[in-house]
Amino acid sequence: MKALKKESRNPTKNGTKIQSAVDRLKTGIEGFDELFGGGIAKGRGLLVTGTAGTGKTVLLNEFLYRGIQSFTQNGVFVTFEERPDDIIRNVSSFGWDFSALIEQDNLAIVDCTQQSVPVLQSGEFSWDVLISRIEKMIKRVDAKRVAIDSIGTAFVRFSQVVDEQKVRELLFLLMDKLKAMNVTVMISGEKTARDAALSRYGIEEFVSDGAVTLELHSGQNKTIRIMSVIKLRGLDYRSGKVEYEISPSGLTVFPKIPVDINVAETNFDVRLKTGINELDQALRGGIPQGHVMLIAGNTGVGKTLLGMQFIYQGLNDGEKCVFVALEEPIQQILKTANAHGWNFEKYQKKNELIFIREGLLDISTDQLLYRIVRAVERINANHVVIDSVSSLESSSMDRNKVREFLIQASTFFKTRGVTCYMNYLSGDTFGAGVGQLLGSLTTNEMRLSSIVDGIILMRYVERDESIHKMLNIFKLRGSDHNRNILHYEIKRGGIKLGERFKAK
Amino acid sequence: MKKDYLFRLYTLGKVEKSALAVANLNRICEKYLKNRYQIDVIDLENNTQMAEDSGIWATPMVERRQPAPIVRVVGDLSNEDTVLYGLGIKNINV
Known part of the structure; x- marks a missing residue:
């Protein structure tokens, strides 16, 4: 099992390998280099466009700061915009001491x-x-990085005095000189909100070899920042929009995980125990390694518990686990676990278990995915529980984004051989009668069905004037499984599977 | 003797534009400010710190340092009207 995982973790798994004469320069800005597939073009110019307030100047400043701090590459800031004193004052709020x-x-x-x-x-x-x-x-400072802020202000400042053609000449001359000096340049350019064109002054595209655009969108409760690479001459990059944020420590980009078509195949011989013997039997030995399982059921039916049991079993088997808690606070999960006699804290302290908790207001699927990927990579986790996907859906209010998230997450898991439970709250009727179990399968679950490898349905069924809990393995890709509807109960120690549910 | 007009003419190297600006400024001053001006020509090629401190962004550039406030005219000063207006010479002499 170990050997197989190693193989599937081969870093050169990206199907498209682009040969290029252009060297890359790592900026050191978190997530930014991944967006460019490893770094920006060395010795070239990158145009940063965006409307006011998108953080262009922050990006430029951080580009220089990280260069000095992380790579001992000195920098020069050419400002047409803010006075040096203002720049120094502004970046001090990020803890960057430009004076020093x-x-x-x-x-x-x-x-x-x-x-x-x-x-x-x-x-x-x-x-x-x-x-x-x-x-x-x-x-003088032997600079390797130069930031120019900005094309627009150069025009505003100088075109009052001289004609625009002369300002164009300046920028061309400057970029030529910088290219000859083999420094890597980030140059900012303004964009009016309506103006979709990259070129406002008819120069932007010519002074740069690559361009990245920053945008602001208003979410329900906060502003969402979006970054996208427009072009990058001679280098491969990731297309599409990604989210970024400006935190007190600088800029963080949340690059999407590339969808890899050459996914490692599921190994049906390796089965992961669910923590419930009878369920393992029903699954013919457990969950096939690398499977993404959808656990669907109504509230209180035991989805979270099933996930916790899976994790606890994994931890006991010496595996590393990540639990994504979107439904309830981690403290509450730990409390529940203790009530069942499972000591999660012990494994948390040993760094064998990571909890990811995300507030649900304007949750960013890009950020969440990034955190999951980082956590899985950090401890080499191979068990992941996402509790739950439906809360993600209802809070982000964007089903397409969630679907995209699920595809990217499951692809990432597969390339690493990670087995995952995705819990899904399905709003089926409380009193579903005999024979109605499958009829209550909602369209959402069907929609997600193509993404996941298996579906376990957990349902309440009203019978003999009382509520019973029933479970069915609805789908298990590539494997035989028990197709019956099975009774289960929640007791101390977790879910206990009972016998087959018989229609009267 | 203290002059009414103090000009500083920034140049960069011995190029044609510099020579032209020096000649033009001398001619204009002789014509309108005879005996009342002083011109200091500063070649920034050997004076990096001066270029940085003065914030000079193009050459040739003439700067009126006296009387206050500081005003500047950029170019080879071939357009006399602009020089007279830009350096505040003509207004006073009209």
Whole structure:
């Protein structure tokens, strides 16, 4: 089993391998490099566009800061926008001490804000002095990274004095010079909300080899930040939109996990125990390794418990587990576990079990997926329970995003041979009568059916003037299984499977 | 002797544009401000710190340092009207 997992964890699993003469530069900004498939193009220009407030300047500042801190690559900030003092003050809120970095000659700011001195133009002039100021700064600190903020403000500042064509010339000259010096450049450009075009000044696309766009969208309770790579000359990158956030420690991008078509096949010979002997028997030995199971049932029917039992069994077998708790607080889960005699804290302390808890208001599926992936990779987990997918659906209010999340999550699990329970609250009727168990299968479960490898239905059934709990293995891809409807009860120690439910 | 007008002309290297700006500024000053001006030509090529401190972003550029406030005209100063207006010379002499 161990050997097989290793094989499926081979990092070069991406089907498309692009050969390229362009080297990559790791920015060090969390998640950002993954978005570009490992880093941005080294020695080239990356255009960062977005409307006001999207965090372009933060991205540029962090690009320089991470370069100095993580890679000992010094930086130069060319500002047409904010005065150096303002820049230093603004980044201090992220804990980045630009004054100290300037003091130590790791960083230099070239002030091109040209102050408030009135200027007129009379005849021909040259930009050489500005270019040479920037060049000298780069040489002085031996910079490998340059940030320019921004194309729009360069135009606003200078076009009052000189015509736009002359400003274009400046930016072309500057980018040419920087390219010749082999520094990697991030340059920001404004975008008006309505204006979809990348090019506002007819220059943006020419001064850069790649472009990334930042957007703001209003969610129900908070603003959602979206980033997407528009183009990247000569390098492979991930298309599509990803979410990012600006936290007190800087920018974090939540790149999507690439959907890999060359998925490791499920090994039907390796079965994972569910923690319930009778259920293992009904599954002909347990859950096939790498299967994604949908556990569907109404509230209180024991879905969370089934997941906890699966995890506890895994932990006892020496496996690593991740429990994604979207329904209830972790403390409550631990309490329930203790009531059944399962000591989860012990495994948590040993770093063999990670709980992921996410608030449900405006939950970001990209962020959640990113956290799950990080947790699974960190401890090499092979048991995951997501409790529950339906709460994700109702809180994000976007079924397509949730579906996308499920596809990406299950693909990721499969490439690593992770076995997963996804709990799903299905709103079937409380009093479903005899023979109605399958009839209550909701369209949602059917919709998710293609994503998952197995479905276990848990249902209440009203019979003999009392409520019974019934369970059915509705689907188990590639494996024989017990097709009967089975009684079960919840007792101390977890779910106990009973005998077959017989129609009268 | 203290002059009414103090100009600083920033250039970068011995290029044609610089020479043209020096000549143009001298001619204009002789014509309108005879005996009342002083011009300091500063080549920024050997004076990086000055370029940084003064925030000069293009050359040639002339700066009126006296009388206050500081005003600037960028270019080879071939357009006399703009120079007179931009440096506040003509307004005073009209």
